[in-house]
Amino acid sequence: xxxxxxxxxxxxxxxxxxxxxxxxxxxxxxxxxxxxxxxxxxxxxxxxxxxxxxxxxxxxxxxxxxxxxxxxxxxxxxxxxxxxxxxxxxxxxxxxxxxxxxxxxxxxxxxxxxxxxxxxxxxxxxxxxxxxxxxxxxxxxxxxxxxxxxxxxxxxxxxxxxxxxxxxxxxxxxxxxxxxxxxxxxxxxxxxxxxxxxxxxxxxxxxxxxxxxxxxxxxxxxxxxxxxxxxxxxxxxxxxxxxxxxxxxxxxxxxxxxxxxxxxxxxxxxxxxxxxxxxxxxxxxxxxxxxxxxxxxxxxxxxxxxxxxxxxxxxxxxxxxxxxxxxxxxxxxxxxxxxxxxxxxxxxxxxxxxxxxxxxxxxxxxxxxxxxxxxxxxxxxxxxxxxxxxxxxxxxxxxxxxxxxxxxxxxxxxxxxxxxxxxxxxxxxxxxxxxxxxxxxxxxxxxxxxxxxxxxxxxxxxxxxxxxxxxxxxxxxxxxxxxxxxxxxxxxxxxxxxxxxxxxxxxxxxxxxxxxxxxxxxxxxxxxxxxxxxxxxxxxxxxxxxxxxxxxxxxxxxxxxxxxxxxxxxxxxxxxxxxxxxxxxxxxxxxxxxxxxxxxxxxxxxxxxxxxxxxxxxxxxxxxxxxxxxxxxxxxxxxxxxxxx
Numbered sequence: 001x002x003x004x005x006x007x008x009x010x011x012x013x014x015x016x017x018x019x020x021x022x023x024x025x026x027x028x029x030x031x032x033x034x035x036x037x038x039x040x041x042x043x044x045x046x047x048x049x050x051x052x053x054x055x056x057x058x059x060x061x062x063x064x065x066x067x068x069x070x071x072x073x074x075x076x077x078x079x080x081x082x083x084x085x086x087x088x089x090x091x092x093x094x095x096x097x098x099x100x101x102x103x104x105x106x107x108x109x110x111x112x113x114x115x116x117x118x119x120x121x122x123x124x125x126x127x128x129x130x131x132x133x134x135x136x137x138x139x140x141x142x143x144x145x146x147x148x149x150x151x152x153x154x155x156x157x158x159x160x161x162x163x164x165x166x167x168x169x170x171x172x173x174x175x176x177x178x179x180x181x182x183x184x185x186x187x188x189x190x191x192x193x194x195x196x197x198x199x200x201x202x203x204x205x206x207x208x209x210x211x212x213x214x215x216x217x218x219x220x221x222x223x224x225x226x227x228x229x230x231x232x233x234x235x236x237x238x239x240x241x242x243x244x245x246x247x248x249x250x251x252x253x254x255x256x257x258x259x260x261x262x263x264x265x266x267x268x269x270x271x272x273x274x275x276x277x278x279x280x281x282x283x284x285x286x287x288x289x290x291x292x293x294x295x296x297x298x299x300x301x302x303x304x305x306x307x308x309x310x311x312x313x314x315x316x317x318x319x320x321x322x323x324x325x326x327x328x329x330x331x332x333x334x335x336x337x338x339x340x341x342x343x344x345x346x347x348x349x350x351x352x353x354x355x356x357x358x359x360x361x362x363x364x365x366x367x368x369x370x371x372x373x374x375x376x377x378x379x380x381x382x383x384x385x386x387x388x389x390x391x392x393x394x395x396x397x398x399x400x401x402x403x404x405x406x407x408x409x410x411x412x413x414x415x416x417x418x419x420x421x422x423x424x425x426x427x428x429x430x431x432x433x434x435x436x437x438x439x440x441x442x443x444x445x446x447x448x449x450x451x452x453x454x455x456x457x458x459x460x461x462x463x464x465x466x467x468x469x470x471x472x473x474x475x476x477x478x479x480x481x482x483x484x485x486x487x488x489x490x491x492x493x494x495x496x497x498x499x500x501x502x503x504x505x506x507x508x509x510x511x512x513x514x515x516x517x518x519x520x521x522x523x524x525x526x527x528x529x530x531x532x533x534x535x536x537x538x539x540x541x542x543x544x545x546x547x548x549x550x551x552x553x554x555x556x557x558x559x560x561x562x563x564x565x566x567x568x569x570x571x572x573x574x575x576x577x578x579x580x581x582x583x584x585x586x587x588x589x590x591x592x593x594x595x596x597x598x599x600x601x602x603x604x605x606x607x608x609x610x611x612x613x614x615x616x617x618x619x620x621x622x623x624x625x626x627x628x629x630x631x632x633x634x635x636x637x638x639x640x641x642x643x644x645x
Contacts, residue, residue, distance in 0.1 A: 002040060003069045004062050005184075006078050007176040009034040009169065011142050011156070019304050020330050021077050022208070022312035025084040032085060033141065035059075036173040038181065044174040050159055055086070063087065066098045073115045073180045075101035076202060076313070096202035102184045104198055107321040109187045110524065110536045110551065117556030119179050121538075128182035131175040133168065141169055188522075194533060197582050200589045201317040201326075208312030209333075209596040209606070211301045212379045212641065218352045219370050219377065220302060223295030226356060226366040234286040237279060243290070256280050265291065289367055297331055297374050304330045314597050321552070323575040324533065326598070333597050338644045339372045348376055348641075378597075378642040380606045387593075388645070389615045389636030390602030393418060394577045399452055401630040402514055402530075402573065403492035412631040419445040425485035426478070442468065447482040452573075454493055454566025455479075496572070497565025500525055500547050504540045514626070516572065525549060527572060531579040531625045535571060537563070577601060580632065583623040588615070604642060612636050 014027040024030065033050040037059055047053050062068040063082060072078040083093040106118045116130035140157050147153040151161075159166040190198070234243055238252045246263060253260050256277050260267060268291075272284050304311045311331055319327020328334035341347055341363050350359050351373060356366050363369045380386050391397075396418055400408035411421040423431040423444025431437045431444065446468070450459040457465075457475040465475050483490050492512075499510035499518040503526075509519030517528040525540035525547065539550035539558070547568075550558040581601055588595055588605065593615070596606045605611060619634030637645045 001067055001069050002062075003071060004059065005038045005044075005177050005181050006070060006072045007036045007173055007180065008032050008078055008081060009138070009142060009173050010081055013144050020311075020313040021080045023304050023306055025081045026306050030081075030085065032081060034170060034173045036170075036177045038177050044177045046170050046174050048159075048170065060086070063094060069098055069100055071100045071102055071180065071184060073101070073176070073183070074103045075099050076205065079202070080206075093206045096199045096206075099199075099202070100184075100190070100195065101198065101317075102180050102187075104318050105187050105190050106183060107318045108190060108194070108324060108536070110321055110538045110549070111187070112552035112556040112558070114556050115176065115179055115183070117552065117558075118183055121550070121552075121558045122183065122186055124179070124182060128178055130179045131172045134172045134176075137165060137169045137172055140165060188534075188536070191533065193531075197586065198317050200585050201315060203589070204585075204595050204597065205313050205315055207594055207596055207606075208306070208310035209314065209378050209604070210308075210310050210381055211305050211377055213302075213305070213309050215348060215352055216298050216301050216377045218354055219373065220295050220298040222351060222354050222356060222366065223298065223370050225354075227290060227295070230286050230289050234283055234290070237283055237286070243287075252283075253280065263287065289365065295370060297336070298370070298377065300331045301377060323535070323571050323578055325574065325578045328599075333378075333599050336375050336599075337371045339375055341369065341372045344373070344376055344641075344643060347373060375643050376641040378604075380640065384606050384608045386639050386642055387605040387607060387612050387615055387636060388602065388639060388642070389605075389612065389619060389634050390600075391577070391580065391619060392633045392635055394580060394601045394632070395452070395573050396448060397631055397633075398576045398580070399489060399492075399569070399573045401626070402516065402569075402576065403486075403489040404513055405486055405488040408486070409629060409631055412633065415633070417441075419448055422448050422482070422485065426481040443470075443478055447478050451479060451482045452489065453570035454564075493565040493569050495565075496568050497547075500527075500565070500568055501542050504542050504547060527568065529572065529575055529579060531576070531582075531623065533575070533579060535575055579625075580623060584615075584618055587618045610638070612638055 010025075010030065010032050012024050012027045013029040014024045016024045031050070035047040035049055035055060036044055037047075038044040047055055063070065064087070070079075079094050079096065079099050087094060103113060103115070107113060111118045111121055116132065119129040140162070141159075144155050145151065145157050147155050154161075231243060235241060238249070240248050240252060243249065249263065250260055256279065258271065258275055258277070258280055260271060268284050268287055272281065272288070275281060275284070301311060306312060314328060314330050314333050316327040316329050318324050326334075347359070347363060347369060350362070351370070359366055359369050393412070396408070397412050399405070400412070407425065408418065408421070411418050417433055419441050420431040420433055421444075423437070423440040426444065426447065427437070427440055429437050429440070431440045433441055446460055446463045446465050450463045450465075456479050457472055460470070460475045460478060465478075470478070495512060496518065499512065502508045502510060503518050503520045507520050509517055511517050514530045515528070516530060519526050520540065523539060525537040527535040529535065537549035541548045546562045546564060548560055548562055551561040553559040581598065581603070584603060585595060585598070588603065591614070593605050593607055593611055595603050597604055603615070605615060616634045616636055620632060622628060622630040622632055639645075
């Protein structure tokens, strides 16, 4: 098969970072400026579309030809943009089959997401690296500009406004193809099964999820009105025009006898429990309300929604490079508040009527209610419903399977309560929820949540053990008892630790249970999962009895990072749980049950069919790469808007 490497440069008045590529390319101002490409190892060519040149016929045909592999860095951008304005207009997209994303390849290999950072990390010379002049050129040609007297009041820079810069921009575009091709050749190729999963992911992103625009507009307006009223009241109370002027706020507090060095969230919460002055309390409560971001996601939905009210591009394939899990984008469906208020339909109706008074009388503060209702802004297609299903205790099931902690697997096989069973194993007494020794269940629960990956008392505190009244000695006792009750999991931690160190130091490959293999390849620690997929830790070394590797920092620079057995086990477990979800996505795609998004271990299907039983049946079957000793179970429900049951 021939390979066509592609890079494009585009213009749009929409802000790509804020609205995503689907809405960005739908903007009426959008156009493709440059199209750089290379067949296989041939020289890179550039097509200046902005200046009237046209794509060659063989390139245009190749965009849809399944026998030509199209590659790009962040290929979704090229595929969607080309779909919008060269082939399908505003409603359909080039099928993702035969499109390959080199950014996915980089993330899967443990490298940063941005092309320039990857070429730097790989040590490429200038001929293969990304041209660092690109940011300024993109700012100049690809985004609106501020009208000034000097530029004649124009709002956009065209090639004729600076021919020399345009010439450099064309070379920059060509260089991106060189850099992408070099990265693609250097890094491990994406396995066929992962490429197929990427194509499913792209179809889910293309499909998008519908928003209830009427509800979202009402929620955003109601939230803004509420915030404006709180701010006005706070200004009237303090006599300050600018509530963000912290010095003036502190002066006002001091005039009330309250000294505050900072006004961070924790400081405000502490002061609320300490002060008695009603005006100070009113101000602190107002500050707390103003600090909430209950309308942010509503604003994001309106900003990112396409003309058909669907938000697309909410998922990033292999976004968590350490495990291969998906990351959220745009409206961040992976990080939505839980809903706990009663009668969600009535609460939604009050929001659409913008009845703040009724909301506060029935449910409490408006900001709290709007936060609770964010999930419900995502709705099925007209005449359809959502089927929501997720794996039950997936990580606990996976770690029990991988470590052969058989008593745990039997609990799951018999549909038992793992928190009760864990407490029973720890304390050597029967424990029943709401029954005999039921008070011990909570200790079993926090132990299960906190201790599976080598955690100690600090991990228990992170899950609220200290707020339960447990002392440090009691927490240490829980750690000791949990580990004694789960000896095979503890053994698995250190078996992985030894195997990883041996791989890095000697190159030896160790095979553990359930086809987990740990070895070294091209300087990287490589862990093969039961599914056959590999986790990679580049630049691996052992120093001071710790495993070191290079991982992307927040700026994209590769940083020295340490790890050890229990943390590697966490990666293995979460990655295996991800592979279980991947099997469900494959099965649903094969049955043409349309997934519109998924969250951690949960899938949301948008269908007019009653398919809950079918989805749960799929979840109960172990994947083909596992045996029956991996006991999986799912739970779900159907709904007319997204919610947490």
